[in-house]
Amino acid sequence: MTRKLTGGCLCGAVRYICDAPPKLTVKCYCADCRRLGGTGHSTHTVFADDAFLLSGAVTEYQKTADSGRRINRRFCPVCGSPVYHTRDGMEGLVVVRASSLDDPESVRPERAIYTSRAVSWDPVDRDLMCFEEMTPQKG
Numbered sequence: 001m002t003r004k005l006t007g008g009c010l011c012g013a014v015r016y017i018c019d020a021p022p023k024l025t026v027k028c029y030c031a032d033c034r035r036l037g038g039t040g041h042s043t044h045t046v047f048a049d050d051a052f053l054l055s056g057a058v059t060e061y062q063k064t065a066d067s068g069r070r071i072n073r074r075f076c077p078v079c080g081s082p083v084y085h086t087r088d089g090m091e092g093l094v095v096v097r098a099s100s101l102d103d104p105e106s107v108r109p110e111r112a113i114y115t116s117r118a119v120s121w122d123p124v125d126r127d128l129m130c131f132e133e134m135t136p137q138k139g
Contacts, residue, residue, distance in 0.1 A: 005045075007083075007101040009076035013056050014083055018096065020051030025098060025107045026135075029124065030114040032063070036073070036082055040122020043098040045107045049086070052094040058083060067134060111135065 005022070008015035025045045033042035058074040065071045069088035075081060084096045098104050111129040118124045 003106075005101055005103070005106055007096065008056070009079050009081035009083055009100065011076065011079035011081070013078040014058055014076045014081070015055045016083070016096070016100075017053045018047045018051055019053070020048055022047055022107055023093070024111070025109045027109045027112040027125070027128065028114055029112065029116075029118040029122070030066075031117060032065075033114075034117075034119070037099070040119045041112075043104075043107075043109055044085075044095045045098045045101070046090075047094050047096060049092055049094045052084075052096075 005018040006016065023046045025043065027041045027043050029041045034040055036042060057077060059077040061073045061075070063071050063073070065087065067089070071085055071087040073085040074083055076083060081100065082097050083100050084094050086094060098107055101107065109125070109128055111131065112124050113131045113135055114133055115124045115130045116132040124130060
């Protein structure tokens with residue numbers, strides 16, 4: 001039986017349950033993730049969207065990524081906590097902010113992306129599978 005992972009925003013207005021294991025956990029050093037996280041990187045955990053059950057309303061911010069694909073970031077309209085995002089090219093997946101998990105220790109990063117953009121005071125863990133930019137798309 002799979003252990004359900006739960007999480008949500010700071011104020012509790014948005015909650016979620018993931019009832020399947022994560023597909024991947026990634027540290028991202030891109031400028032957007034640094035700004036959104038308020039630090040040198042953000043950590044994201046990817047789940048199948050059919051395993052992701054959301055309660056509460058979220059606000060969406062849509063942006064075109066440097067890949068040219070659209071990214072839809074969802075956050076709590078009450079406290080502003082970033083909770084998850086979806087993006088073109090990753091249909092069927094939900095990308096949860098690992099910091100929004102009730103137990104962030106339940107996931108471990110496996111790779112790091114946009115390492116070429118890392119700031120000196122937040123060094124990249126070279127024990128992870130590292131990519132200077134985005135993970136290459138499968139052909």
